[in-house]
Amino acid sequence: MINPPYHACESRYDGIMKYQRCGKSGLLLPRLSLGLWHNFGDVNPLANSREMLHFAFDNGITCFDLANNYGPSYGSAEETFGRVMESSFKPYRDEMVITTKAGHDMWPGPYGNWGSRKYLIASLNQSLRRMNLEYVDIFYSHRYDPETPVEETLQALVDIVRQGKALYVGISKWPYEAAQKAYDYLAARDTPCLIYQGRYNMIDRDVEKTGVIDQAAENGVGFTAFSPLAQGILTDRYLNGIPEGSRASVGKFLKPERFTPELLGKLERLNALARDRGQSLAQMSLSWLLKDEKVTSVIIGSSSVNQLRDSLGCLNNLTFTPTELTAIDTILLP
Numbered sequence: 001m002i003n004p005p006y007h008a009c010e011s012r013y014d015g016i017m018k019y020q021r022c023g024k025s026g027l028l029l030p031r032l033s034l035g036l037w038h039n040f041g042d043v044n045p046l047a048n049s050r051e052m053l054h055f056a057f058d059n060g061i062t063c064f065d066l067a068n069n070y071g072p073s074y075g076s077a078e079e080t081f082g083r084v085m086e087s088s089f090k091p092y093r094d095e096m097v098i099t100t101k102a103g104h105d106m107w108p109g110p111y112g113n114w115g116s117r118k119y120l121i122a123s124l125n126q127s128l129r130r131m132n133l134e135y136v137d138i139f140y141s142h143r144y145d146p147e148t149p150v151e152e153t154l155q156a157l158v159d160i161v162r163q164g165k166a167l168y169v170g171i172s173k174w175p176y177e178a179a180q181k182a183y184d185y186l187a188a189r190d191t192p193c194l195i196y197q198g199r200y201n202m203i204d205r206d207v208e209k210t211g212v213i214d215q216a217a218e219n220g221v222g223f224t225a226f227s228p229l230a231q232g233i234l235t236d237r238y239l240n241g242i243p244e245g246s247r248a249s250v251g252k253f254l255k256p257e258r259f260t261p262e263l264l265g266k267l268e269r270l271n272a273l274a275r276d277r278g279q280s281l282a283q284m285s286l287s288w289l290l291k292d293e294k295v296t297s298v299i300i301g302s303s304s305v306n307q308l309r310d311s312l313g314c315l316n317n318l319t320f321t322p323t324e325l326t327a328i329d330t331i332l333l334p
């Protein structure tokens with residue numbers, strides 16, 4: 001079937017989406033970004049991926065988060081995005097913030113992993129070809145490489161910006177001390193780090209404990225949270241078993257064994273709390289992150305338009321009473 005031409009919704013900027021300044025930069029990011037780690041690969045129906053991308057942009061989600069190896073197969077989420085770029089998004093390119101990353105396993109041999117200049121630059125060149133883009137808005141070092149001199153990784157980021165292949169750079173999952181080196185090195189070369197990407201959700205609060213959220217704010221760097229629903233745990237998806245086709249049913253990144261009676265009991269209590277707030281559990285989990293102004297944007301994953309619609313609804317209520325916050329902590333904290 002030939003797809004009808006895509007016209008973005010005229011009212012896409014008049015809805016509930018808000019845009020927040022990313023650190024001390026000039027760039028505004030939507031409070032919710034869409035991540036393409038799962039459900040956009042060549043194993044997934046293109047029609048569903050396209051529908052989710054259209055729906056996101058039609059509802060004010062202007063930031064799309066990718067990486068070289070998202071799929072499966074590796075590279076195929078970028079190819080999917082490239083196809084939608086060609087068929088739908090091209091006229092809107094300047095309304096979008098498109099990101100990619102390199103740092104994890106991508107191709108065989110010594111040059112397809114970690115943080116060398118060789119890997120980062122070659123990988124970004126491949127990503128641009130797959131996505132049909134001349135440049136990405138943000139290029140990330142996907143993880144810190146303890147074996148490569150940190151200056152080599154960081155200088156590659158600087159040079160990527162100077163070559164015009166990325167407008168901004170960011171770091172993901174870098175430990176505290178290395179992150180400080182990155183902020184100092186990049187700022188000294190007029191390529192300030194735009195953003196830090198870290199795992200953050202009601203269950204996993206490491207970025208609070210290690211101080212990397214506060215550190216980003218102190219350095220004028222934005223912060224974006226990934227896996228905000230703990231890959232689907234912090235939703236009502238698993239309350240009645242493991243649905244066919246869900247991430248836990250595939251079992252690679254989210255194992256079914258994770259859903260112990262103890263965890264399910266906690267999720268039931270959180271679900272009741274969310275209901276009292278007039279929210280789904282997914283919405284409450286996202287609102288909990290977005291209540292903090294230091295969280296510039298939250299990157300959601302999704303397998304359907306219905307999930308996306310539900311998640312977007314979190315933006316209707318981002319405030320919590322102290323009693324609600326204590327109740328969440330009582331349920332989740334040891």
Ligand SMILES: NC(=O)c1ccc[n+]([C@@H]2O[C@H](COP(=O)([O-])OP(=O)(O)OC[C@H]3O[C@@H](n4cnc5c(N)ncnc54)[C@H](OP(=O)(O)O)[C@@H]3O)[C@@H](O)[C@H]2O)c1
Nearest residue numbers: 035036037226227228229230231232235246247282301303
């Ligand atoms: N920098 C890094 O190292 C890194 C690491 C991981 C992720 N990320 C980025 O962060 C993005 C998000 O990560 P994530 O996919 O783990 O995020 P997540 O939002 O924690 O989990 C997404 C999953 O939750 C379920 N879900 C989503 N909305 C729902 C709703 N409203 N109701 C019920 N279930 C819902 C879906 O599961 P089903 O698929 O089972 O339906 C969906 O695939 C990634 O796409 C990627 O861009 C970055």
